[in-house]
Amino acid sequence: RADATLDRIASRHEIDVGVMIAGSPFGSLDPQTQQPRGINVDLANDIGKKLGVKVNLVSVQPSTRVQFLQQGKADILIANMEYTPQRAEILDFVPTPYYRVGGTAITPNNSGITRWEDLRGKPVCISQGSSYIRPIVERYGAVPHAFPGASQSLLALRGGSCVAAVHDAAPLLYPLQQHDPEWRDYRTLQPELIPASSVIWVRQGEKDTAAKLNGIVEEWHRSGFLIASEAKAGLPPSPALVEWHANLPKGP
Amino acid sequence: MNRIALASSSTLNASPARDSHTQDPLLTIRDLHLSYDGVPVLNGIDLTVKRGQAVSIIGPSGSGKSTILRCINGLVSPQRGSIDIASIDVRAQQSDAERIALRKRVGFVFQQYNLFPHLSVLDNLTIAPRRVLGKSRAEAESDAHALLAKVRLADKAHAHPGALSGGQQQRVAIARTLAMRPELILFDEVTSALDPETVGEVLNVIGELADEGQTCVLVTHEMRFAAEISDEVFFTERGVIVEHGPAAQLFGQPRHERTRLFLQRARGEDRSHPPLRAV
Amino acid sequence: MNRIALASSSTLNASPARDSHTQDPLLTIRDLHLSYDGVPVLNGIDLTVKRGQAVSIIGPSGSGKSTILRCINGLVSPQRGSIDIASIDVRAQQSDAERIALRKRVGFVFQQYNLFPHLSVLDNLTIAPRRVLGKSRAEAESDAHALLAKVRLADKAHAHPGALSGGQQQRVAIARTLAMRPELILFDEVTSALDPETVGEVLNVIGELADEGQTCVLVTHEMRFAAEISDEVFFTERGVIVEHGPAAQLFGQPRHERTRLFLQRARGEDRSHPPLRAV
Amino acid sequence: MDASLHSILAAAARAGFDFRFLLDAYERDPFLHGIVVSIEIIVATMAGSAIAGLALLVAVRGRRVWLANAARAFIELTRSTPTLVQLYCGFLVVNMLITQWLQMHHVDNPFKPFFWIVLVLSLHQGAFHAEALRAGFDALPAQTIEGAMSLGLDRRSRFWRIELPLALRTALPTLVNNAVELVKASALASAIAVGDITYQSIMIWTQRDNVLALMVLILLFYGALTWLVSRAGRWLERRLWVPGYGA
Amino acid sequence: MAHDTLAPSSVIAASRGRTRPLSGFASGTGAIVGVLVFGALLWAIAPESGSRLDTLRQLVEWAPALAHGFSLNILISLGAVAIGTVAGVVAGAIALSRSLAGRIARWSIQAFRNAPWLVLIYFTTYVFPFEFTVFGKTLPFPDWLKVTLALALPASANIAEIFRGAVASTPTTQWEAAQSLAFSRRQVLVHIVLPQCARRMLPPWTNVYAIITMGTALSSLVGIHDLIDTAQIASSTVARSSFTVLTYVATLVVFFAYCYPISRFTRWLERRMNVQ
Numbered sequence A: 001r002a003d004a005t006l007d008r009i010a011s012r013h014e015i016d017v018g019v020m021i022a023g024s025p026f027g028s029l030d031p032q033t034q035q036p037r038g039i040n041v042d043l044a045n046d047i048g049k050k051l052g053v054k055v056n057l058v059s060v061q062p063s064t065r066v067q068f069l070q071q072g073k074a075d076i077l078i079a080n081m082e083y084t085p086q087r088a089e090i091l092d093f094v095p096t097p098y099y100r101v102g103g104t105a106i107t108p109n110n111s112g113i114t115r116w117e118d119l120r121g122k123p124v125c126i127s128q129g130s131s132y133i134r135p136i137v138e139r140y141g142a143v144p145h146a147f148p149g150a151s152q153s154l155l156a157l158r159g160g161s162c163v164a165a166v167h168d169a170a171p172l173l174y175p176l177q178q179h180d181p182e183w184r185d186y187r188t189l190q191p192e193l194i195p196a197s198s199v200i201w202v203r204q205g206e207k208d209t210a211a212k213l214n215g216i217v218e219e220w221h222r223s224g225f226l227i228a229s230e231a232k233a234g235l236p237p238s239p240a241l242v243e244w245h246a247n248l249p250k251g252p
Numbered sequence B, C: 001m002n003r004i005a006l007a008s009s010s011t012l013n014a015s016p017a018r019d020s021h022t023q024d025p026l027l028t029i030r031d032l033h034l035s036y037d038g039v040p041v042l043n044g045i046d047l048t049v050k051r052g053q054a055v056s057i058i059g060p061s062g063s064g065k066s067t068i069l070r071c072i073n074g075l076v077s078p079q080r081g082s083i084d085i086a087s088i089d090v091r092a093q094q095s096d097a098e099r100i101a102l103r104k105r106v107g108f109v110f111q112q113y114n115l116f117p118h119l120s121v122l123d124n125l126t127i128a129p130r131r132v133l134g135k136s137r138a139e140a141e142s143d144a145h146a147l148l149a150k151v152r153l154a155d156k157a158h159a160h161p162g163a164l165s166g167g168q169q170q171r172v173a174i175a176r177t178l179a180m181r182p183e184l185i186l187f188d189e190v191t192s193a194l195d196p197e198t199v200g201e202v203l204n205v206i207g208e209l210a211d212e213g214q215t216c217v218l219v220t221h222e223m224r225f226a227a228e229i230s231d232e233v234f235f236t237e238r239g240v241i242v243e244h245g246p247a248a249q250l251f252g253q254p255r256h257e258r259t260r261l262f263l264q265r266a267r268g269e270d271r272s273h274p275p276l277r278a279v
Numbered sequence D: 001m002d003a004s005l006h007s008i009l010a011a012a013a014r015a016g017f018d019f020r021f022l023l024d025a026y027e028r029d030p031f032l033h034g035i036v037v038s039i040e041i042i043v044a045t046m047a048g049s050a051i052a053g054l055a056l057l058v059a060v061r062g063r064r065v066w067l068a069n070a071a072r073a074f075i076e077l078t079r080s081t082p083t084l085v086q087l088y089c090g091f092l093v094v095n096m097l098i099t100q101w102l103q104m105h106h107v108d109n110p111f112k113p114f115f116w117i118v119l120v121l122s123l124h125q126g127a128f129h130a131e132a133l134r135a136g137f138d139a140l141p142a143q144t145i146e147g148a149m150s151l152g153l154d155r156r157s158r159f160w161r162i163e164l165p166l167a168l169r170t171a172l173p174t175l176v177n178n179a180v181e182l183v184k185a186s187a188l189a190s191a192i193a194v195g196d197i198t199y200q201s202i203m204i205w206t207q208r209d210n211v212l213a214l215m216v217l218i219l220l221f222y223g224a225l226t227w228l229v230s231r232a233g234r235w236l237e238r239r240l241w242v243p244g245y246g247a
Numbered sequence E: 001m002a003h004d005t006l007a008p009s010s011v012i013a014a015s016r017g018r019t020r021p022l023s024g025f026a027s028g029t030g031a032i033v034g035v036l037v038f039g040a041l042l043w044a045i046a047p048e049s050g051s052r053l054d055t056l057r058q059l060v061e062w063a064p065a066l067a068h069g070f071s072l073n074i075l076i077s078l079g080a081v082a083i084g085t086v087a088g089v090v091a092g093a094i095a096l097s098r099s100l101a102g103r104i105a106r107w108s109i110q111a112f113r114n115a116p117w118l119v120l121i122y123f124t125t126y127v128f129p130f131e132f133t134v135f136g137k138t139l140p141f142p143d144w145l146k147v148t149l150a151l152a153l154p155a156s157a158n159i160a161e162i163f164r165g166a167v168a169s170t171p172t173t174q175w176e177a178a179q180s181l182a183f184s185r186r187q188v189l190v191h192i193v194l195p196q197c198a199r200r201m202l203p204p205w206t207n208v209y210a211i212i213t214m215g216t217a218l219s220s221l222v223g224i225h226d227l228i229d230t231a232q233i234a235s236s237t238v239a240r241s242s243f244t245v246l247t248y249v250a251t252l253v254v255f256f257a258y259c260y261p262i263s264r265f266t267r268w269l270e271r272r273m274n275v276q
């Protein structure tokens, strides 16, 4: 017995995977071929391979991804979407996470901001629909300025519209701060904000799909596929992946 | 150019019955009342035109002359009274189809020509015969060429209206109306948009038509022309016919003070300046 | 209405020196040439107007009459020849300030009235005196009221031009020009946009001005009026003055064949139709 | 009272229109503030675009050729590129460069996103206003201008007393239309995180997924504003109407 | 009602006489030079962490992706205007009638004219299904098509207005003249009014096209990989300020290079129509 999503995948021999293509190592475009590339895309393709079906990539935005999944435009989401209890109320997910991210704030060295608490009352650049909006507002009293995407948000930070920008730490801000000479004079805040596990999301009630995918994700951890993908995308090795490779994660 | 001479050289409709006043009326208007948004414009018009007659309506600006013509053609609907054209009650013709049937019998020539600017002269003349009367292109075109010759514009068939002078455009408009072979033609101040030197061209054409026995109703400011061409002249003021009668009588011995005054004014400087001839 | 009677009742500028031809010329045009985009329009115009004279220019449409007036006022720049107004060389006035100085002395009344539609009649009359001559509002307004009375429109001071009839608008335009107290007024076919019944109103006003000794140049199609009012008449054709002379001579015994033909045509139906008087 | 409101909102939510955010001050207050911000943007831009339009017009019709050419080129550029791109170029690019330049002199950048949205929209709509006015000027009857010239009025008086009032009347329908466009374009503010009504709505619907409900509110809001603007335009048309001019 | 829709010659003379004869070529060149100089200036003062040559090379590398993005803009704009024209003329014709349908048409034309495009785009993206089934066949309803429809709505409303305006600006005397020749209402519309309207509608129509093309920039906000979205992805991927400046300026130039000739062409059409 399979649930609706699996039936659908099986009957069409296709799976529609929502991926976020925003120009990060997780999702970007190949300038030569104009095809999507990045970790999200690698994972989606591997799922297709393992299920033996064709993969259709559906490009999603933070502001559209939940709609698209619920509508059925995407069967699953591999879109930098961390587990939160609120999301778990409206969607189902694959219990084994494939990545672990927390937010961090990137801020100029001379901004005088060294702790999250320093953001109180200060403008902070962020993406529309980001899960970090609520914590920075409710915990730290920051004033969010939400842009359509991370690229506008970071440009706005450099334009002085905010004192800091809050985005995913490991996949986005750490590499920027470490490797990019333009961001040399910026620092990031610790500890990470609501570190949470990135999971693959499915529509509510699609337990069988989740179970099936769970096997694939576990296999990714065992085989070291995720660590390889991360390295291929040029990301620094994340401790969580190494740990999970040693013993499978317990779930978010 | 002498109009009479031209007219006699015409061959269509020989021996018109212009002065046989015994014929049946083609157009009868009785007690016509009309107001625009409550403003009365026509206040009881009575007017009869017999087949073959040429009738003029004169009167001051705003007295309702154009409105009478527009009622006859069904372009506006009067509130009271009757209009009969060849025993058809115009006011009863309410449907589109009935009005179209009526308009096939009644032509209208406007002060501003109103040619279709996007069509050549020839197409202006043939579009209605082809679309409305269902004539073939060949038939409509040979007809049109004959009419263009008649109004002395044979060489302008392929010009666009915008390329013609006012007088030429007005003659095309007359030919366009004639192409429908209407029983009755209404002319509304067809020369008042023309410059003085070209008025003659157009008046000559209309004069010829009248001589050939075409029934027509003319609204005009050209008193001399009206006097010469008309079997009967109606003088309107404030939506009523103040006076009517044969041209000679109305222009020669107007009965009403108001008519006298209007004719005097229309002659204009004749009274206050010495006549030009005498200079 | 008798123009002469009205004129004699006027009080401004008594005893005009209209027929003293010994006075110095106010306007002298010599060998004026002008072409628009290479198309020659004026081909050597010579014309003199003495102070206090009323001069008419007649001629067929397109012969350059309006263009002459526009040159005099500096609205267009001729390519050759000279124009002198009271010994000022018009063509040398190239700067804005110089042209404005010139235009204070020369008024222009247009065929299409050219009133300012967004200003009341009173403001139309006062705007130039206030902005150009620097008069106070009170002074300009009292002046304007006097002029409106003169053109018999005292009650229309607060109307907008669009609400007036053509004849009334034209009289406002004349008053507007008079408000600048110009030495010379140019009238360009001021009655040809008017309907026949209102032409008289405007001609009466101009006649009065001429009788009062206002120097004016008139372009007109009203031959009778030109004949009566003018000290001298110029006939233009294709940008040259074909003939000129006192009104009686030019209208009575035109010397040139072309003038004769034009006058004949202008009289129009007089020839092909029996004269109206005889009806 | 409160209970009935709750039950109405719950019913609406079941029908697919989830307005429950109105009960949560954390979301309701920013939304209401967004309405205020939208109106602020619109009012500021209307004033700004009027000034920009007039300035461009004067430059285009002025006697300095290089200025006229520059103004023309600016108008062409603004009219032929998307407002969103202009906004990004202004706010993301120019603003960033200004900030970096100011930082070298240890000065804070005083220009906020609100300033940029008002500036970009003002210049954009100003270019359209200038075009509308220019068309109005071109449609002025030559005779009216000659009438003014023949009375000896100088350039300045002609411009301010005769030509502008008349051109304004001709251009008014287009200007009002531009103002309606401006109201609509103000929604772009959300793209640079100015907290207008669209921005606040996006913030809410990315959390609550009640897009339909918010769309209805947004459409009502803009509908009401554009209706107001066109009413005001019609009132102005009536006020400026003079007999014999225009329909 | 103004009957003289064809500008009287005096008006043309006026514009000829008083506005400086700035040839289209001159101002166009001015605008192009302006864009390039402005762009070069921005780029010159933009901080550069690598070599500028390298930045240029990156742009060249991304050029095919950007071009692909822009082809989406063009596709969407063409689709929107094609749909909008058909729908607009139909709606405009219905709106002319006094019936209830006419009132509804007029009402919806106003509604779509007054709705912000951004909102319409979000609306169609979220509310329309991603696929639909006709006769048992499932057809996808891709995002770009939704955006096309979203832009077709205001396009059709604008074109309906243009159509209504063109019909209204056909002198009533043309209707009367045709009616007096015994034409039916439909015949007047088809043979007399429409041919005159089509000519009059052409310039504003090309204008709508240019405006819609610029409106396609908004599709980036719902994740269509159009020119602007691609530019954003490129600038995040390359992550260099000077490259960001360069891509945004390039975006500006591309739109300008496409829309400006259209607006010149519109101007030219307008002049031609006026002269005749």
Ligand SMILES: Nc1ncnc2c1ncn2[C@@H]1O[C@H](COP(=O)(O)OP(=O)(O)OP(=O)(O)O)[C@@H](O)[C@H]1O
Residues within 6 Å of the ligand: B036, B037, B041, B059, B060, B061, B062, B063, B064, B065, B066, B067, B068, B189
């Ligand atoms: N469509 C209309 N709506 C309202 N009033 C109108 C309309 N058409 C004409 N009128 C008014 O009806 C009156 C008579 O107009 P009509 O055109 O019949 O006069 P006319 O005798 O032909 O005058 P003219 O010699 O100036 O053409 C005028 O006062 C006019 O203002």
Ligand SMILES: Nc1ncnc2c1ncn2[C@@H]1O[C@H](COP(=O)(O)OP(=O)(O)OP(=O)(O)O)[C@@H](O)[C@H]1O
Residues within 6 Å of the ligand: C036, C037, C041, C059, C060, C061, C062, C063, C064, C065, C066, C067, C068, C189, E013
């Ligand atoms: N601005 C212009 N550009 C080009 N040609 C012009 C211009 N103004 C007038 N013309 C031409 O100059 C010639 C003379 O025109 P003008 O207006 O002086 O004639 P007119 O004698 O006043 O005629 P009318 O009696 O018709 O007013 C005409 O052929 C006209 O077409």
Ligand SMILES: [Mg+2]
Residues within 6 Å of the ligand: B065, B066, B067, B188, B189
């Ligand atoms: Mg009439």
Ligand SMILES: [Mg+2]
Residues within 6 Å of the ligand: C065, C066, C067, C188, C189
């Ligand atoms: Mg003239």
